[in-house]
Amino acid sequence: MPEFIDLLPPDIALTNFLEQIPRQVESEVIEVKSALGRVAVNDVHAPHSLPAFHRSTVDGYAVIASDTHGASDSQPVYLVQIEEIKMGESPDFTLLTTQCGLIHTGGMLPKGSDAVVMLENTQVARPGEIEILRAVAEGENVIKVGEDIAAGAVVVAGGTLLRAAEIGGLLALGITELQVARRPRVGIISSGDEIIPPESVPNPGQVRDINSYSLSALVEQAGGVPQRYGIIPDDYEKLRGGLERAIDENNMVVITAGSSASSRDLTAQVINSLGGPGVITHGVNIRPGKPTILAGCQPAGVDWIKPVIGLPGNPVSALVIGILFVEPVINFLHGQDYLRPRGRLEAKLAINLASKAGREDWVPVKILPVENGFSAEPIFGKSNLIFTLCRADGLLHIPPHSTGLNAGEIAEVMLLN
């Protein structure tokens, strides 16, 4: 095991790493209605303005604003109702001064009108004659042409992850197909002589493979396509062959070593044998997850350097490092340029927690609602127990400069999902 002196803090290790990895985004055209969680490749411009006509935002009467000036409860203005404007239809008349037309929310303003008086501020004087009880300004209660989006404006910027709102916005403009980034394919390898498949019965000394599956779930959630390569024993040639194939067939590879130091060292050795820069960072100043490997490999016949992340074998470290390193690399390869803030909570720490200065700690916590917020209760247990994570709602962050947090302090919790 290398000496972990002068280890990089996680954020700097990640930034350095991404600077050394090329981004090759492949694209495909898909239907917008199925584009949830995909990433737009190019800027998309509005083919026309939205709304495409002046729309009323209320139920009321379309009017010429200047006709209503001075109107009040005590001094109503009287207008002649000439027509009702049907939903979904274009009024076939032009409103003249002293006239008004009944209009519904979302209805199209007739030519000549420039405002709408809310129904509540009107009264039918007699059939065909309407009392206007409040003046309106030009444009009042109206969404003007292009007020939602103007023709030619950028609707969705390239590099944006598509959410329900973007899907709605694109379809509102009649954009039903879109060029999106292909989901990054992520090869997943487990190694370690003690690891067996989950469906097998372990002999004493053996443990079942967790990481292949928990990391697959994480890759899927992050927008990648997981491809599992099974369990490879701690054998240089076998591991090298498996990793080479996984690099060739995917956009990135995640490899979890066995829990022993020799298994981790073998991983680094194999990575360094496969071309490209090899191991860029070995060891990060974080707990859990210190022995993380960040690497780039370019085996013969592969067109560019592909990221390879070596994760510690213990399942908690693997998942935490998965969230902190694998996810951002997937987002990068997926072409995401605008990363929205990730959900978190501020919670009051229930007990004192110590931490080593200089090291970033992530502590599994249970979140409980309390008056005016949340309480975070650390889950006891050694850091490599998978069920500490099953019991946790999130990971409490102790920043590198801190030597610990006191009970009652407010801390940031990253939610696990």
Add this chain to the structure above:
Amino acid sequence: MPEFIDLLPPDIALTNFLEQIPRQVESEVIEVKSALGRVAVNDVHAPHSLPAFHRSTVDGYAVIASDTHGASDSQPVYLVQIEEIKMGESPDFTLLTTQCGLIHTGGMLPKGSDAVVMLENTQVARPGEIEILRAVAEGENVIKVGEDIAAGAVVVAGGTLLRAAEIGGLLALGITELQVARRPRVGIISSGDEIIPPESVPNPGQVRDINSYSLSALVEQAGGVPQRYGIIPDDYEKLRGGLERAIDENNMVVITAGSSASSRDLTAQVINSLGGPGVITHGVNIRPGKPTILAGCQPAGVDWIKPVIGLPGNPVSALVIGILFVEPVINFLHGQDYLRPRGRLEAKLAINLASKAGREDWVPVKILPVENGFSAEPIFGKSNLIFTLCRADGLLHIPPHSTGLNAGEIAEVMLLN
């Protein structure tokens, strides 16, 4: 449009509603490795302890703790190294007093040993003889049998959403199949005479259907299976027929009215004609989304009351109410008993925002990282513009009791995803 006096606050409206809706969770057996986002139906118990053997948490020497008492740099204890413990194998010897065995992280402790001395605290005196430089207590650097989870303990409680951690935990125990709740099927209907399909070219006065698709995305994200029933014109018989069919074929139905008040009233009328309690709540004290309808219908031939949620036609209200009402109802029908806290941010408001006392407001905001946290900038524009949501990272919450927030105040932002 009914008078919206004494409208319920959203949380109370939702609680009341869920109390009147029966929960009929259907289940199916699926593979655990594909169970991300599914909900366990029953408590799952550990078939055996984990770990199933005493494991070392470090690289070092397995020892009998009492042999090391008093050991220090100046007064080392000398032990005889009898064997190396191979990863994945059960040591075939019993450790006797004054003996030690080389062991790796994750390795199985040999019989007789009860602690591990870290490699750093040892030194090879001569081949086969090890200097122990630090005493260890019984159990030190060891994960004991059952320390992760004890045989028979609840691994995953019924009603729990399965995340990467739960998938890992279940597979660690060899549980490869699981009974989960079927995903709730959610029928989605758009109504309104002005609404046309997204692939059509609107005439003046018409607008494209957004809600069917943005709500489908939201349903999918919440774990439901969306089933779209297209656009139904504002016609009593057609709407009644469509809604009846959607209720019959799904576990719940979401119907977005056209934007006019008459379209919304028609929705309520049709809901009330379809058996069951009909409209339970019409109008909620919230902006956007005030005209929301919460209803339960049981048409002839349908075995139980199914929830029907009527959403305002404007796309922003539809999505906000989708998050605040449709999502929790999907979670309820999906059998979720333990709802984990949803991600949010605390952000400093960039400008003053007014609000009506008694009403809960959700304001679309852009989130910008600033020193020591985040800043929330409200997105200007009328509340029914879809592109205000496309530009937003989240919705800032103004609680009902507040008459507004001042620039610089910290507010809670629910992130949009």
